[in-house]
Amino acid sequence: MDAVAYIDPAVISFVNETVIPVRTPASDPELGSRYKIKWTPTLLLLDADGVEQYRTLGFYPPQELIPSLLLGIGTAKFNLPDRQAACECFGEIIGQYPASTQAPEAIYLNGVSRYIESRDVANLIGIYDRLASEYPASPWLTRADPYRLLKK
């Protein structure tokens, strides 16, 4: 991460402006036990109470790290629930990082968030249609498959 992602200007700017960046050795016995750290790098997003909101494992290139963090922030907002803020995060992934591996999940969660708020099944159908059109090989299309049956 140090050699590639953390020296990327866009990553530096995003991390400094969007989250509180903390680095700690995985060998820390207290923290390692509390957060069940088994491998490095393990990247967590914690709320102010120290509660884990998102976890990912392994190295990320710069172009994947920002959308991964956006997905984590969006997921935390989704769980609050602050679905408008969640949709802003998911929308940024979809609009700014469509080639990222997080984009299909962002499309799924964005549609789900909008459905929960509106109860309009068009949002669920929209998930299926967009994934089928733009990400036909994504496992998220499989998860959205039942939504195609909602079409009249």
Next chain:
Amino acid sequence: MSQINWITDVNEGLSLARQHNKLAFVDFFNPN
């Protein structure tokens, strides 16, 4: 900004997260 402004104390990071209404991004790394 030429580098990430890492904090090394998790509790300080959580305190700042509360102060700024942000999430703490914690990288558990292997220093070796």
